[in-house]
Amino acid sequence: xxxxxxxxxxxxxxxxxxxxxxxxxxxxxxxxxxxxxxxxxxxxxxxxxxxxxxxxxxxxxxxxxxxxxxxxxxxxxxxxxxxxxxxxxxxxxxxxxxxxxxxxxxxxxxxxxxxxxxxxxxxxxxxxxxxxxxxxxxxxxxxxxxxxxxxxxxxxxxxxxxxxxxxxxxxxxxxxxxxxxxxxxxxxxxxxx
Amino acid sequence: xxxxxxxxxxxxxxxxxxxxxxxxxxxxxxxxxxxxxxxxxxxxxxxxxxxxxxxxxxxxxxxxxxxxxxxxxxxxxxxxxxxxxxxxxxxxxxxxxxxxxxxxxxxxxxxxxxxxxxxxxxxxxxxxxxxxxxxxxxxxxxxxxxxxxxxxxxxxxxxxxxxxxxxxxxxxxxxxxxxxxxxxxxxxxxxxx
Numbered sequence: 001x002x003x004x005x006x007x008x009x010x011x012x013x014x015x016x017x018x019x020x021x022x023x024x025x026x027x028x029x030x031x032x033x034x035x036x037x038x039x040x041x042x043x044x045x046x047x048x049x050x051x052x053x054x055x056x057x058x059x060x061x062x063x064x065x066x067x068x069x070x071x072x073x074x075x076x077x078x079x080x081x082x083x084x085x086x087x088x089x090x091x092x093x094x095x096x097x098x099x100x101x102x103x104x105x106x107x108x109x110x111x112x113x114x115x116x117x118x119x120x121x122x123x124x125x126x127x128x129x130x131x132x133x134x135x136x137x138x139x140x141x142x143x144x145x146x147x148x149x150x151x152x153x154x155x156x157x158x159x160x161x162x163x164x165x166x167x168x169x170x171x172x173x174x175x176x177x178x179x180x181x182x183x184x185x186x187x188x189x190x191x192x193x
Numbered sequence: 194x195x196x197x198x199x200x201x202x203x204x205x206x207x208x209x210x211x212x213x214x215x216x217x218x219x220x221x222x223x224x225x226x227x228x229x230x231x232x233x234x235x236x237x238x239x240x241x242x243x244x245x246x247x248x249x250x251x252x253x254x255x256x257x258x259x260x261x262x263x264x265x266x267x268x269x270x271x272x273x274x275x276x277x278x279x280x281x282x283x284x285x286x287x288x289x290x291x292x293x294x295x296x297x298x299x300x301x302x303x304x305x306x307x308x309x310x311x312x313x314x315x316x317x318x319x320x321x322x323x324x325x326x327x328x329x330x331x332x333x334x335x336x337x338x339x340x341x342x343x344x345x346x347x348x349x350x351x352x353x354x355x356x357x358x359x360x361x362x363x364x365x366x367x368x369x370x371x372x373x374x375x376x377x378x379x380x381x382x383x384x385x386x
Binding site: 111 | 223259262
């Protein structure tokens, strides 16, 4: 997506260890029209997949997932990192998400009420690097007996192995901005059609 | 807002200690058209306040705040409960939010980049009970030398003292659904004009 590439180039900041900071428009301060445009783009790509639910993980996935759900006219649900007092252990699915970037494992949960075996799920997230978050979310989908029909990502670090892992597992992945490298602090995009 | 009242009546569940569970449409599974309608309603009420930024706290405030920011055409920013590796201590504001419901204090942070002394801030959150979250967010606004020009809330527990506290401090509070009581598991709304 041209608009997202332009914003990444203009406002993105590269830190050591291939960290790309986009918190002025994606994951701290959020550009609402950009998220709306991302939702439109995901709808356009996945509109024939029979999506019944949009799934993400708190907190940075909520904005693009919400706008996507608005386009599809289906509910959005987000996996939580903490367990509310109103959710008891036998009423939820849980899995572990490994963040390669932070080198930590987080437990995430989802109420059994909000994913059923009839659901066709579109997973949305802000970043794809090593695929840990998507694999964890898909594990929740599998526990529900539902089916992941697509994965929509705002920014993909194409030099890491997340996309390959997901494609090897049969996922249809649509990333709106694919970064080929961040070497020497310079943001280079993948060549796209 | 009629639509929100209807959804609270239909899908809300009352738990002991005045806990109202609305996680099928507000804070776990999210109804996107409802959030869009809430954003429209906040825009309608606060449109003459010169709002330059919408502020909330992760994670449940993000959906209504994003839709509100889309209406106003201004950025949304959310206070974070964990500190990203790219934010150093001297580059952020921090405050403590006391949750009377959970009886815990959380530290929340906000990058200094995303609130300046010129900002006129609309604070948005999903619930107002004792006002702890709004008071914490306003503390961040004050640290930036900015001004809170309004507070928009989806669901207010009017039988708790949050609204009174905020009004005593001069805040203009707009709640889309005001609950007078949850006694005996029954949801009663405030009479409104």
